[in-house]
Amino acid sequence: MAIVTAHELTRTFRTRRGQEVTALDRVTFSIAEGETVGLLGPNGAGKTTLARILATLLLPTRGTAQVAGWDVARQAKQVRRAVGLVLGGERGLYRRLTARQNLRYWAALQGLRRKEADRRTDEVIERLGLVARVDDRVETFSRGMVQRVHLARALVSDPQVLIMDEPTNGMDPHARAGFLRLVRELQGSGVTILLTTHDMLEAQELCARVALVDGGRIVRAGATEELFADLHAPRMVTASGVPEDLRSRLAAFPGVSGIDGTDGDLTLRVVGEEEANQVLLALAGAGVRQLAMAPPNLADVYRTIIADREFAV
């Protein structure tokens, strides 16, 4: 059962100079209940615009979208009850207030009564590991802690669908890993998640399905694994103790490129299932025992689809 659907969703903006910008261009997709879908794209791709339309913060110019069966344009009230929004970045909380004061205030905005608000607040504080710092002011928090409070706020109303817009933006790797762990715990609880990111690894780690967006369009979508198979993005093979002659022969194998390494160490990229098997067979046949193959990462997928952009991996 799809819990989020979008049909031909389009949003245009008029800039101050009067030019029309199409931020979102006939986007169609759906998310099944309990699923985590990644919306992956570079800056300016239209991710935030889509997140805001689904969260009812912005009206679509054309097209329709439903969340939990409600129309985002005409039944915003019901949609808002079903949705929790997590924004990335330093801002979005009252920095002079403590985490608990922030959460109580949001619980009140959500229409929770005093008792219920306190109970839910305590619950999310516990769940997100905020207990020790909950009565400290948010302005003293690290970026990672701030993001936990963002997540806690979104969870206070116990939403069916979580929309996270680049939640790990600006986090250091350690904080990011901690945050991703929290999200994985949430996934176990059955909540549906739409995650926007420009970070391939993040999408790869969390999302069973990914939609690649660019210029307001979904340029490709599918199960993360299928995307790779379908796209012939290269896999990375690494091995040690490779005889010199095999090394030069491998260069001539179909689908192989980017051979690198010295002193028997080897890395190469290979495109295609059968081609990869041939490489592995050859290596194993030559007695190579230290051997690994990594699945294609989204950076490679991206390069394959959108050739003319630069990505920092």
Add this chain to the structure above:
Amino acid sequence: MLVYARTHLTLLFRDPNLLAPLAVLPLYCVVFFTVLRHHHHEELATQTAIGAFLMSMWAHAVFVAAEVVDDDRHEGTLEPSMLTPGAYTAALSVRVFSTTALAIPVLAEALLIARFAFGFPVTLGSVPLSLVTVVLTTVGVAGAALLVSCLMVLVRGARTLQNALTYPVYLLGGLILPASTLPEPLRWIARGFFLSWSADVLRALQVAGAPAPLGSLGVLTVLVAAQVLVGFLALRRVLTTVRAGGVSLYD
């Protein structure tokens, strides 16, 4: 409702800058009262204190209370707040009112300065009716602040706007001279503005032995209700245009 007020007052007290308009009142009073003494008009002390009080409340409302939405935009809290627009509009109203209400003690402060720092005779008429008038005025000023807060969101460079909304308003509100002494077209405008009625009623209430100005109090009530309604509806309207993309959610 209570949690909105509590949250907001915590925010205010943790940024003492925001209380500056209230802190400068004693200075105003000293200046005004020194002038009174110089001209031997001690009997005007109560009336002057009322004027200073209303000016402080108004300035506090325009410079602090009216900034709630803009502050939220600056903090980045406006965007998530828009997920509950109804509750948020209510929260903003409570927050603006509780900020404005912080100016109420200023009246006592001004009277005490007159009485004890300057030794002026301070006469109080009907205390209950005065309190009613003060509360009504607070509601009206908060309503005006809601309206100003809309402008702050829509117009860039709102500082100029805030400044423009001080002295002309003091004049039209009968805070500098009683509204009845204003020339013709200004007087009409002043008469449509609740603040001039607040000033008149508050001053009339302190005149010993005079009948209670109940008619004026009625007019004040109606004008205050209208002011609050206009402020609230304008805010709701502005927050709706946010969704159509007409207003930026960020700085």
